Amino acid sequence: MIDFAEHNSQSTQNSLRLQQFVDFYNALSASNLADLSRLYHQDVVFVDPVHQIKGLQGLQSYFEHAYERLNSCHFTPVQQAGTAEQGFISWRMRLSHPAINKGELFDVEGCSELRWHQDGRIIYHRDYYDLTDMVYRHIPLLGWLTAKVKQKMAQD
Template identity: 60%
Template sequence: MTTIACPRIDQFLQFYNALSGKNLQSLQQLYHPQVVFIDPVHKIHGRDALSSYFSHAYERLAHCEFIGQDKLEQDNHGFLSWRMQFSHPAISKDKLIVVEGCSVLRWQDGQIIYHRDYYDLSEMVYQHLPVIGWLTSKVKQRMANS
């Protein structure tokens, strides 16, 4: 198997595995001031707004780790599929949750100007909540049997 060098993707993965509520100022190193960040819940414009989002997201997060899988980097575009393992007291009482996803990235002036994450929000949150989780699993079962 041939390993393709993807230094910016590797830096991105290392950055996220080191990120915590205590070092959010490091976002300035990775993200362009005009970054657009999109995930299944948010569309955020600008590094300051992104910093506020992460400040809230990491406030009570007990553990978060990204395991890189497939990656591709060409010119100013990048792709990384990942497995995220995290625990949060508000979701499943700090039980470890595993979510598969991917990130699409674009760089400008050496920093990320566009970051879009794709993942199943149900897999991340809904299925771990008591009533909503039960309802989500019933809907998925019904759809699978149709």
């Protein structure tokens, strides 16, 4: 038999954790990267289409580099689901970086898979997004080429 009170409590806790995750990232900047230890466990594993990082120190170094020149970055949650141990959240990221898209704002859609340690901090974080959408389409020749390849694949 399903205990709906327990299910609703877990659902509320998961929603709260995922909202805190989004809020944390929307407040993150080069000046407050030390706060990563409030969100992430010391032994965190972070994976995205470009990196696989083990440990909080490596993650902090990654973000130091990533936020060094970032003009702006904002996440809007789209959908979410999860349990007491893990959560999934799809998002739309709007960002501006001087090395991408001539510094103009652009959007990237993606999803994060999160697993929590017993202490409530994130022990595993994996981001899924289309690297072509984020970077390659903004490089003149590569953008044109990847668009043509996608077009060709859609026809076959």
